[in-house]
Amino acid sequence: MTALVLAAAAWIGVAAAAPTFWTVATQTDFLKGDVEDLSIDSDGRIFLGPTASLLAETAAPFLWRIVTAADGTIWAGSGNEGQVLKVAPDGTLTTFFDSPELAVHALALAPNGDVYVGTSPDGRIYHVAADGTSRTFFEPGAKYIWAMVVDQKGNVFAATGDKGVIYRISPDGKGGPFYSTNTSNAVSLAIAPSGDLIAGTESPGRLFRIDQAGKGFVLLDSPYREIHAVRLAPDGIIYAAAVNDASGGADRPAERITPEPPTQPVPSISTEITAIAVVDSPVQGAATPTTPRSPRRTGRGAIYRILPDGLWDVMWDSGDDAPFDIVIEPSGSLLVGTGSEGKIFRVSGEPARATLLARAGARQVTALWREPSGRIIGAASNPGKLFALSSAPAQTGTYDSDVRDAGTVASWGVIRWRAAVNGGRVEVFTRTGNTSTPDETWSAWSKAYTNADGEQIASPNARYVQWRAVLSGSAAPGPVLTSVTTAYLPRNLRPEVTSITVHPPGTVFQRPFSTGEMEIAGFEDSTDGRAPNQAAQAQVQQSPPLGRRMYQKGLQTFVWRAEDANDDRLQFDVFYRAEGETSWRPLRRALSDSIFVWDTTSVPDGTYFVKVAASDALSNSPATALAGELESTSFDVDNTPPRIEIQPARRTGGRTTIEFVVTDAQSPVLRVEYSLDASRWRVVYPKDGIPDSRREEFEVTLDESESARNVIIRATDAMNNIATAVAEVRTAK
Numbered sequence: 165m166t167a168l169v170l171a172a173a174a175w176i177g178v179a180a181a182a183p184t185f186w187t188v189a190t191q192t193d194f195l196k197g198d199v200e201d202l203s204i205d206s207d208g209r210i211f212l213g214p215t216a217s218l219l220a221e222t223a224a225p226f227l228w229r230i231v232t233a234a235d236g237t238i239w240a241g242s243g244n245e246g247q248v249l250k251v252a253p254d255g256t257l258t259t260f261f262d263s264p265e266l267a268v269h270a271l272a273l274a275p276n277g278d279v280y281v282g283t284s285p286d287g288r289i290y291h292v293a294a295d296g297t298s299r300t301f302f303e304p305g306a307k308y309i310w311a312m313v314v315d316q317k318g319n320v321f322a323a324t325g326d327k328g329v330i331y332r333i334s335p336d337g338k339g340g341p342f343y344s345t346n347t348s349n350a351v352s353l354a355i356a357p358s359g360d361l362i363a364g365t366e367s368p369g370r371l372f373r374i375d376q377a378g379k380g381f382v383l384l385d386s387p388y389r390e391i392h393a394v395r396l397a398p399d400g401i402i403y404a405a406a407v408n409d410a411s412g413g414a415d416r417p418a419e420r421i422t423p424e425p426p427t428q429p430v431p432s433i434s435t436e437i438t439a440i441a442v443v444d445s446p447v448q449g450a451a452t453p454t455t456p457r458s459p460r461r462t463g464r465g466a467i468y469r470i471l472p473d474g475l476w477d478v479m480w481d482s483g484d485d486a487p488f489d490i491v492i493e494p495s496g497s498l499l500v501g502t503g504s505e506g507k508i509f510r511v512s513g514e515p516a517r518a519t520l521l522a523r524a525g526a527r528q529v530t531a532l533w534r535e536p537s538g539r540i541i542g543a544a545s546n547p548g549k550l551f552a553l554s555s556a557p558a559q560t561g562t563y564d565s566d567v568r569d570a571g572t573v574a575s576w577g578v579i580r581w582r583a584a585v586n587g588g589r590v591e592v593f594t595r596t597g598n599t600s601t602p603d604e605t606w607s608a609w610s611k612a613y614t615n616a617d618g619e620q621i622a623s624p625n626a627r628y629v630q631w632r633a634v635l636s637g638s639a640a641p642g643p644v645l646t647s648v649t650t651a652y653l654p655r656n657l658r659p660e661v662t663s664i665t666v667h668p669p670g671t672v673f674q675r676p677f678s679t680g681e682m683e684i685a686g687f688e689d690s691t692d693g694r695a696p697n698q699a700a701q702a703q704v705q706q707s708p709p710l711g712r713r714m715y716q717k718g719l720q721t722f723v724w725r726a727e728d729a730n731d732d733r734l735q736f737d738v739f740y741r742a743e744g745e746t747s748w749r750p751l752r753r754a755l756s757d758s759i760f761v762w763d764t765t766s767v768p769d770g771t772y773f774v775k776v777a778a779s780d781a782l783s784n785s786p787a788t789a790l791a792g793e794l795e796s797t798s799f800d801v802d803n804t805p806p807r808i809e810i811q812p813a814r815r816t817g818g819r820t821t822i823e824f825v826v827t828d829a830q831s832p833v834l835r836v837e838y839s840l841d842a843s844r845w846r847v848v849y850p851k852d853g854i855p856d857s858r859r860e861e862f863e864v865t866l867d868e869s870e871s872a873r874n875v876i877i878r879a880t881d882a883m884n885n886i887a888t889a890v891a892e893v894r895t896a897k
Contacts, residue, residue: 241268282309364391501529588637
């Protein structure tokens with residue numbers, strides 16, 4: 165009497181005779197779908213958002229870093245070709261610098277408008293003039309250059325790996341180690357108004373404040389693997405984007421950096437944005453505190469807020485989205501670029517709440533930049549592209565829901581939604597198919613549904629359904645969509661009896677929580693073939709609760725398991741037949757428990773089978789109800805004791821010999837014993853040495869030291885039936 169609970173977490177547990185309602189109404193629900201030019205706030209509202217307009221689409225799979233000039237020129241560091249791309253104010257895309265290395269993770273503007281370029285591996289820093297001429301500016305001897313900043317004096321600070329050293333280079337290109345973080349990689353940098361350096365590291369994920377004398381202090385020892393980005397607000401608050409490493413996946417952008425520069429580097433994607441094959445190892449002479457760290461978080465990332473007095477908190481836990489970069493808006497809210505779905509969130513308020521602002525049309529938003537004009541530009545990876553967020557909401561936006569799995573082919577009901585039109589328009593469409601991912605085999609999008617109170621879904625019956633909402637409006641505040649509900653009725657599937665356990669004869673179980681006299685689970689003294697307690701047909705359970713094991717001769721216990729893919733309530737009929745017969749006879753009908761105890765004394769000895777039929781009629785109409793059945797293995801019914809045939813005693817010299825034969829019509833002779841005038845029982849083995857047949861021959865020999873008037877013989881068969889007989893003899897010493 166069990167039901168298979170469907171794996172989809174969003175299933176609503178109702179009987180198959182009633183429709184299932186799929187409602188999308190929360191931010192978590194809406195974030196499972198795809199948006200274009202729409203925003204989703206923390207209250208689960210969808211409204212027109214900024215457009216992520218394309219500035220340039222590149223051939224590079226990864227864009228890592230961007231900087232801009234006052235005139236609107238954009239430079240972007242890329243991989244896996246190790247190029248710096250330039251987008252002029254008129255939108256022209258050119259290759260500004262082509263390095264011999266594979267990746268450009270670090271860019272910084274020089275005071276005169278030139279560009280510093282940090283490359284990896286075999287980390288080098290290049291000075292590239294405005295006209296594109298370049299020279300090697302500094303070679304730190306590090307493998308990776310992850311980030312660079314320039315202070316007011318023109319000094320360049322470079323965060324490197326794989327030894328976590330930060331270098332300071334003067335404007336003339338001379339420099340050396342400034343601070344060793346004693347981590348695997350120093351990956352992010354910022355300069356405070358005081359001139360102090362703020363640095364984030366990887367393995368472990370720590371945030372340092374380093375004064376101008378090179379004295380470091382750990383501001384944050386996070387449970388995350390990496391502090392990927394650092395931003396300083398005008399009020400002195402530091403915001404840090406922390407991410408976890410997920411090596412081997414494809415959700416985070418990275419490039420495989422090989423020790424030897426290949427002639428034709430091939431892009432590959434893993435989940436590590438900072439470094440590949442970076443190994444944690446003990447360091448000597450650590451200059452930072454080594455206090456016990458909290459367990460590493462299991463989420464993708466978080467935004468930390470560190471106050472000027474050193475207190476910090478987790479401002480926002482990003483959940484399944486890894487935060488890669490931050491922009492601080494004039495209002496104090498944060499824009500956060502994330503992966504693995506290219507989402508841009510606005511995080512604001514106290515406590516902070518996140519609004520999905522836009523999608524970039526790529527897997528990861530790796531860098532964000534706010535221009536002096538207020539325009540937000542960004543770099544994305546997979547594919548590599550540059551985009552800009554519009555300052556005004558789009559006039560039309562589209563939302564495609566997650567794909568809903570009905571579990572089987574379903575009949576569709578109505579679709580309805582709740583929205584505030586606000587002078588705009590909301591249209592909803594549907595499509596269906598029988599593959600989990602929409603493809604060319606799916607139906608086309610339906611006509612637009614316009615009645616928010618509900619319209620019959622026009623798409624053909626199928627297993628999967630998806631809906632689309634299109635919001636249009638030209639004046640603020642524009643339409644707002646708050647929920648969509650879809651009704652469907654899954655086609656009834658046949659229940660399945662997956663197993664039948666035939667317990668050993670006589671094995672029964674006490675009914676749990678019984679009161680008064682001992683009650684046996686699954687046993688009712690009824691012979692009318694009906695279940696005695698119809699009111700007990702209630703909650704379906706996976707297996708019956710069984711109490712203490714007991715023995716009751718003549719009873720046979722059967723326990724079974726059944727599943728129903730529709731989560732229907734099940735009831736069971738039990739039938740039996742003897743070996744050689746073809747027709748089934750009912751034992752019990754309409755059982756609600758998946759256990760039955762049969763009093764086998766009601767039938768002749770023999771070999772039998774039982775069959776359990778599971779029906780979902782309790783949850784379906786008579787026309788749609790289905791049944792599934794399973795036949796058990798064979799088992800013996802034997803309630804007749806063995807027969808003992810004793811031959812006359814035979815005396816030879818001083819010995820007396822008694823021969824006898826034990827036979828059983830149904831089961832093997834299991835044990836034979838004898839007693840002399842009711843003394844202790846003694847085991848006797850058959851002449852062939854093994855008690856394994858239905859007929860066994862025995863011989864008992866008494867010598868002169870043993871005397872008895874009677875020899876009592878007791879025989880037990882495999883079904884625990886016992887027979888006794890007496891052989892009258894007299895032996896003498």
